[in-house]
Amino acid sequence: MRAQNLTLLTDLYELTMMQGYFKNPTDQVVVFDAFYRKNPSGGAYAIMAGLDQVIEYIRDLHFSPDDVDYLRSLHMFDEDFLEYLRGFHFTGDIYAIPEGTVIFPREPLVKVIAPVMEAQLVETALLNIINHQCLIATKASRVCYAAQGDGVMEFGLRRAQGPDAGIYGARAAMIGGCIGTSNVLTGKMFDVPVKGTHAHSWIMSFPDEYTAFKTYANLYPDACILLVDTYDVLESGIPNALRVFREMRDCGLSMKGYGIRIDSGDLAYLSKKAYDMLAAEGFEDAIISASSDLDEYLINSMKMQGAKVNSWGVGTKLITSNDCPAFGGVYKLAAIKRSGSEKFEPKIKLSENTEKVTNPGNKTIYRVYDKESGKIRADLICLAEETFDDQEDMILFDPHETWKKTKVKGGSYTLRELLVPIFKKGICVYTSPSVMEIRDICTHEKNTLWDESRRLVNPQTVYVDLSDKLYKMKSDLLEEMSNKALEE
């Protein structure tokens, strides 16, 4: 049976730590940030996705009697703690960047402010969901970019890493820019367009290719994309398809949404030859769809070669983000409010690697847009209580190479806070847009990137700066810890 309740979709250590906090009560409220460190596939950005599933997960959090029995059977948990779990629900606040938004490394994508036990429990599933969908939405955005406006179809379900990877991967691929998916269940669950025609087996189950094509055309005259590579594209597939198209035209059919699909061989060469053969008989408006282990790099190369493809079917390499199959998001403690205190005490995680040192405190993010072009100038991570006046000059500096500074003149920019409230005291205060609405948001979002940051190879980094106040807090903390270490 498929699991319906995902409350146990967590690492065991979240539960052992929870029991630890339960047995050593502190009434601490903590801030955890979910963020990532490196854009996938060498890009300069990623796309936020998966929030709606995080919301569903948080709303549904509860330990069923079954779950509690299972945990008891591990002989690690005491009855008082199990009793606590029986009544568990999430009571904290969550802020997040809305789905479809362009995101950058080190920005809190999701911020959880909650009693430490609750904030700890949700780590694993939250990361699992966000990591997966951000990864696939980002990959889809890259593939669609390479397709230069041609439609990209997602059809990787058979190669996805399990059912959910297919279902939610297709959801994320739609957000990233695909025009449809082959995955019927995703279509049903998220009301997105589903598409598909036939396989080689259809052709092979008929005595000959022409009969297979003809039968298909009679069935679906308005979506008649014929797969032409079962025997030989140029010698058999295209001639038989042409015969069927002529017959359709002779019958006075409107000839919309008709065409061919090529699934093997030299797609650039075959598509050009196929186009010539189609055009020679007046079928220059036919859809020429290509598939076969495509990704953004191959599509880009085919575009360079002048391939006459106007529709792309992308499977394995999109649904698995083949060249970078993990997003690498992490969930780090940023601040603690001890019982009785009003103030968050900032926390920092050291690392040998400067880039891996976390940003402390209860933070938010402002996006700085160029007022005239609407393009992103930079993002600014700051403390949640900070405010900025967009009429004042703003000095942005690189948090690692601090001598790199830019002044943004007051009045020339606009600001937008990226983190929005999702849960308040355990109650969901946010309504997710539909997937197709998120897809529209994402289209707009991608246009806020400068072209130089969208290209596939060696794109221009978008600066993510720290506010003066946050930078000082971080430096002071590092200094303090380093001094403390010297003393010991």
Place this chain on the structure above:
Amino acid sequence: MRAQNLTLLTDLYELTMMQGYFKNPTDQVVVFDAFYRKNPSGGAYAIMAGLDQVIEYIRDLHFSPDDVDYLRSLHMFDEDFLEYLRGFHFTGDIYAIPEGTVIFPREPLVKVIAPVMEAQLVETALLNIINHQCLIATKASRVCYAAQGDGVMEFGLRRAQGPDAGIYGARAAMIGGCIGTSNVLTGKMFDVPVKGTHAHSWIMSFPDEYTAFKTYANLYPDACILLVDTYDVLESGIPNALRVFREMRDCGLSMKGYGIRIDSGDLAYLSKKAYDMLAAEGFEDAIISASSDLDEYLINSMKMQGAKVNSWGVGTKLITSNDCPAFGGVYKLAAIKRSGSEKFEPKIKLSENTEKVTNPGNKTIYRVYDKESGKIRADLICLAEETFDDQEDMILFDPHETWKKTKVKGGSYTLRELLVPIFKKGICVYTSPSVMEIRDICTHEKNTLWDESRRLVNPQTVYVDLSDKLYKMKSDLLEEMSNKALEE
């Protein structure tokens, strides 16, 4: 809501083809083979996994009223076909290689014999499940091989491609040889060991590292693995851990299952230093666990460097099979029995690439073992009706380079048929072993490989041959199709 009914977890084209067959009834019974072409990660074998989930999927196949309503809303399907779907269930036969078995390219892993509409529908989900679990079980087998008998823990849930990739990925990782998973839900669903201790956030939420360790040790004295890299492994983590271990020993605790985990830095160097520090105080039996983006290559390298690690935590790169995130299994029509006929007519899918030409006919597989060592000599794909006498000499030949031949003397080998019946006329006739039983089977199976075929880089290929009869059938079909093409 998570989908419970996976019947719509299919590509739309399966349904458009089904309607095509429905409207052009043929009463055809077909044979489809699910097989793969290339071992992942450059290995010489893969591990079969996922069959139990395929069984569950087939048993549960049904179109709910909701599903039918959704399909109607697409305006592609007629009422008579939707009515047929309402009553749909699977009535065919399925044969498969049991989970945990060592498998090789081009072997039918699952064979479906069913009316064409049924056989077509199940393609996508069947491939999705098998592709995913075979991939991860194979990767786990490689990682465990590199660990040379040390325990390998799966803890990649947060980086898995969605919830199912975590749940079933952990299941597959257990089959492939892991000793436990951090994934509590997998533990509950499949009764496999779950393990885990604490995160950096646990350490950071206490005023100092010692207090964090001490609190943890008091809670879990029998499973006290302390994470020592939050501040500084050698300067702070190990000294604090030593202090706690001394205190535990002084209290007369049995000191079982205690030790440290290192999650960053130079693991080889740090583990050796840590071991020296532990051993100097009589803690040479402490567990030294390492984690941090490990895979089989890194573990192998650390073993070469004499790292003093005896427990490995492997996350991202195992749960995503990072260097090869798709298994590439396909599902191809192999034979058709037309209505009224008693005989399967073999079908072949041509391809420019000889290796991609499918094997026709209703087939099975025999594994040829060396009688003395129990190791695999070769696999033999043959027609289902063929029988062999293990007292007779057997000539094996490479199906591509046919001059490569070996004689296996009668009496020196044993034979085992790999495909076993799973469904007969739609009824499940197979009971899956438990995951831990499959894991045992897999351990035995891996020992049937010669060492040369297990190594990580450039392993020796295991031959998968065709029987004379199958080879002749294939050659004749190819000849016939090629002659037919010349005539046209």
